[in-house]
Amino acid sequence: QSVLTQPPSVSAAPGQKVTISCSGSSSNIGNNYVSWYQQLPGTAPKLLIYENNKRPSGIPDRFSGSKSGTSATLGITGLQTGDEADYYCGTWDNSLSGWVFGGGTKLAVL
Amino acid sequence: QVQLGESGGGVVQPGRSLRLSCAASGFTFSSYGMQWVRQAPGKGLEWVAVISYDGRNAYYADSVKGRFTVSRDNSKNTLYLHMNSLRAEDTAVYYCVKDSKKNVGYFDYWGQGTLVTVSS
Numbered sequence: 001q002s003v004l005t006q007p008p009s010v011s012a013a014p015g016q017k018v019t020i021s022c023s024g025s026s027s028n029i030g031n032n033y034v035s036w037y038q039q040l041p042g043t044a045p046k047l048l049i050y051e052n053n054k055r056p057s058g059i060p061d062r063f064s065g066s067k068s069g070t071s072a073t074l075g076i077t078g079l080q081t082g083d084e085a086d087y088y089c090g091t092w093d094n095s096l097s098g099w100v101f102g103g104g105t106k107l108a109v110l
Numbered sequence: 111q112v113q114l115g116e117s118g119g120g121v122v123q124p125g126r127s128l129r130l131s132c133a134a135s136g137f138t139f140s141s142y143g144m145q146w147v148r149q150a151p152g153k154g155l156e157w158v159a160v161i162s163y164d165g166r167n168a169y170y171a172d173s174v175k176g177r178f179t180v181s182r183d184n185s186k187n188t189l190y191l192h193m194n195s196l197r198a199e200d201t202a203v204y205y206c207v208k209d210s211k212k213n214v215g216y217f218d219y220w221g222q223g224t225l226v227t228v229s230s
Contacts, residue, residue, distance in 0.1 A: 035216035
């Protein structure tokens with residue numbers, strides 16, 4: 001059972017938009033930045049969004065992040081088959097004095 | 111460019127020890143916190159440990175506290191994970207991760223991982 005809650009899977013058609021939620025509490029998301037990571041099949045994770053809504057260089061603006069209260073959301077527009085991956089949210093937890101990840105969401109582009 | 115190369119993985123019997131290493135290059139190693147994250151086969155990401163830029167502070171997941179120790183040698187640009195009393199549930203790919211800050215920020219670069227299998 002992960003400290004951060006994500007839906008196990010989401011799906012959408014190519015070109016469409018999808019959102020992935022990440023729910024936490026005041027000890028983690030509520031008081032810390034959230035980051036998002038993309039893990040393509042068979043590869044190491046990669047930073048996708050940091051500090052709630054910032055994109056590293058090289059990440060297209062089809063990817064966006066937002067945070068409200070104790071929840072965060074990753075948005076992906078103009079879906080491509082190459083976006084099929086597992087997506088994880090993460091943040092520091094002040095009560096645990098440790099980093100916590102969501103359980104991951106598998107995106108299918110049908 | 112930032113490069114992180116893990117080594118030291120392999121098959122180990124339950125109860126034994128193993129040391130993982132991570133060679134870093136392409137950035138000022140001594141200026142950033144470093145992390146270990148693991149992923150059991152077919153499972154999600156699990157944070158393991160973080161060590162501050164100067165090695166003075168470290169934090170651990172409850173699942174490894176008291177058994178694993180993270181350390182670093184800034185003169186060698188190398189991060190370590192000493193794993194003792196290994197259990198079957200420690201079987202995972204272990205990723206070395208660069209933090210964005212001196213202590214804890216976000217994970218901006220990941221290594222390719224090294225597989226640890228705990229089995230008799």
